[in-house]
Amino acid sequence: MSNQNQQAVARYHNNFLREVEERVEDGDWVKMCMQCGVCAGSCPLGSAWEHTPQKIFMMIRAGKRDEVLKSDAMWMCTSCYNCIVRCPRKLPITHIMHGLANYAHRLDMAPKGQPTRVIAKLFWDNLVKTGRVNELKFSLAMYFKDGFVQGIKNAMAMQSAGLSLVKAKRLNPMEIIGGHKCKDSSGIKKMIARAREIEDRKKGFTS
Amino acid sequence: MAKKNYAFYPGCSSQKGASASNFVTSIGMMCDKLDIQLNEIPDWNCCGASIGYGEGGELPRLALNARNLALAEKNLPGQDLVSGCPACWLSTRETAERLHQHSDLMAETNVALKEAGLSFKGGVKARHMVEVLIEDVGFAGMKAQVVKPLEGLKIAGYVGCQTNRPFGIAGESFENPMYLDKMIETVGAEAVSYDQKVTCCGGALAFSEPEKSQKQIRDIVESAYDNGAEMIVTPCQLCQANVEIYQSEINKKHGTKLAMPVMYYSQLMTVAYGGNSKQAGLDGNIIHSQKLRDIAAK
Ligand code: SF4
């Protein structure tokens, strides 16, 4: 168990609802759910969700901490916002799913190697470096996320699509040696570091 | 007519050599014709996209978007921020609204912004390019510039998710928005009825969950064929890329023969306004529409 996870367990004594309210983005909305089930039928990758958003809200209230945070359900969210516009109680469901995934990731309870967890981190690391996303480096990092041999296989499998993008001038091989960046990339780095520091303090990630 | 000025936020995918570079090409002539002046926000940064949540958390993402808002407020005062990318628009607008509603988040965001030498007062509105076209130019204004109506072209208007939800275009329904069909008809083409209009393409999960997303994409393309469309048109960069790029993968895996062109509304408008195929960014597509090229070459 990670240190931060132990601290959280000690602090909230199995009151998982309160933990979510205090530490998860828009978590204070969870108690407003009336279990109508509308969101449960709204996710595009529906059958891939181990627990629907409706069920996740019920599990939070029932204190099923491990089952929620270790699940890969939230990582199936495509950010389609179907649920948000349909929920009769106006819960910001998308944000809560993102918030739960982020919280589980920070506590290192999220499933290891979960593909969306992996690419979400690659994407963020890519953008923090220069302030902008470098699509070529991002794609290469993605192909090699499972190791070198699998990376070659992945890259080969998408090679025809990649080459047609290069031909259509929509994937620039020169980006690997430079590419786009913000002038004030150092200011951006400092800004993000400060924002993270404030958030960590608020959400109890610093001891 | 006096030019209308906007603080333009292109976004990462619209940079030169990036996946939606042909989108930016195609809006150039469209904006000229419609007296829209786009002033690029100096040194803008990535919005964090939706997928940024995994590592980025809440405040770092608010700070990223607030930096763009602050740069617009400082350098292009009085102008609305406009983006052509739904993800950029959504992140920026969500940030502007959240900071407006929560003074504590506004204060914390400004502490972070100070590290980049900026501050945000909250005076910028974030809008989508399509809103500008519909609300500031209007359908009649868009139609007035048509010199080559795209007659006989049957098009499936694919709105997708983030242009449509959670904000959408004022006065439109989430389940069946009509504005894209109207835009298609404004340039003289025919909008076919299309049951996958607001289906999700998988978004960023096209990378991480390819099988599941490609099932979505296959439905989106096959429904366009079933309804007699010769082309899909969309306002979304990620929809455009996902639905176009993965057709060849789906063909390889399932023996299908999908080859449906996927274009931006701005490419249609540029051709209808008399632009050539270069101005419309048609060479940036992987799956070509011969019909649209022929009209552009006329
Ligand atoms: S739609 Fe809203 S109220 Fe209904 S189950 Fe989902 S979150 Fe709860």
Ligand code: SF4
């Ligand atoms: S935004 Fe996420 S949680 Fe909401 S319907 Fe879409 S996939 Fe489901």
